[in-house]
Amino acid sequence: xxxxNSIRSQLAPIHPEGYPFVGGFALASLxxxxxxxxxxxxxxxxxxxxxxxxxxxxxxxxxxxxIVVAPADGRVxxxxxxxxxxELMLADRPLPRVSIFMSVFDCHVNRSPVAxxxxxxxxxxxxxxxxxxxxxxxxNERNALVIATGPQRVAVVQIAGxxxxxxxxxxxxxxTLAPGERFGMIRFGxxxxxxxxxxxxxxxxxxxxxxxGETVLADLRGAQxxxxxxxx
Numbered sequence: 001x002x003x004x005n006s007i008r009s010q011l012a013p014i015h016p017e018g019y020p021f022v023g024g025f026a027l028a029s030l031x032x033x034x035x036x037x038x039x040x041x042x043x044x045x046x047x048x049x050x051x052x053x054x055x056x057x058x059x060x061x062x063x064x065x066x067i068v069v070a071p072a073d074g075r076v077x078x079x080x081x082x083x084x085x086x087e088l089m090l091a092d093r094p095l096p097r098v099s100i101f102m103s104v105f106d107c108h109v110n111r112s113p114v115a116x117x118x119x120x121x122x123x124x125x126x127x128x129x130x131x132x133x134x135x136x137x138x139x140n141e142r143n144a145l146v147i148a149t150g151p152q153r154v155a156v157v158q159i160a161g162x163x164x165x166x167x168x169x170x171x172x173x174x175x176t177l178a179p180g181e182r183f184g185m186i187r188f189g190x191x192x193x194x195x196x197x198x199x200x201x202x203x204x205x206x207x208x209x210x211x212x213g214e215t216v217l218a219d220l221r222g223a224q225x226x227x228x229x230x231x232x
């Protein structure tokens with residue numbers, strides 16, 4: 001029984017957005033088995049991967065006022081100051097930005113980085129460049145949420161990548177989000193940018209792995225000093 005419980009603890013539920021894809025892969029696998037069994041096994045492996053891709057594991061989110069948490073699972077690819085896209089209407093000068101790159105093996109359910117009200121949701125059509133490139137912030141298809149948290153504003157931008165062709169947003173303008181609450185997802189590899197208020201010190205380093213809804217990216221209250229990092 002303990003082994004069974006251990007296995008269950010490693011299995012995450014599938015997000016409803018993934019049901020059509022998992023079902024499609026499973027049906028294709030059955031057809032491939034009928035045609036030639038080795039192809040069927042390949043289809044089975046892809047079906048398992050698809051179910052893994054659309055997993056939606058529970059997360060434990062810190063709730064202290066001012067904390068900004070990661071909106072996505074993945075590698076922190078950039079921690080820089082950058083001018084936010086014009087459609088965000090945040091500033092025409094550089095703001096602290098944390099970028100998180102999601103590979104096709106990361107969980108792609110996106111979570112709100114802060115508690116607050118969604119002031120604006122802006123979709124911008126664009127290209128499908130490698131999301132790990134810095135120019136993807138400006139050139140790629142993207143969907144942005146500007147969230148008012150107290151007197152400050154935090155923007156989170158979903159950016160499509162080479163493979164991603166579908167940005168999904170569950171949030172609506174005027175909606176109040178809790179920190180770590182699910183607000184969307186991107187299908188098959190992509191990136192999220194978080195723009196922080198001017199003067200905010202990011203608390204993560206490039207190359208660090210972030211966990212959506214759990215990893216603390218910054219403290220808007222300035223209660224923590226900027227951190228140094230060492231790669232091992």
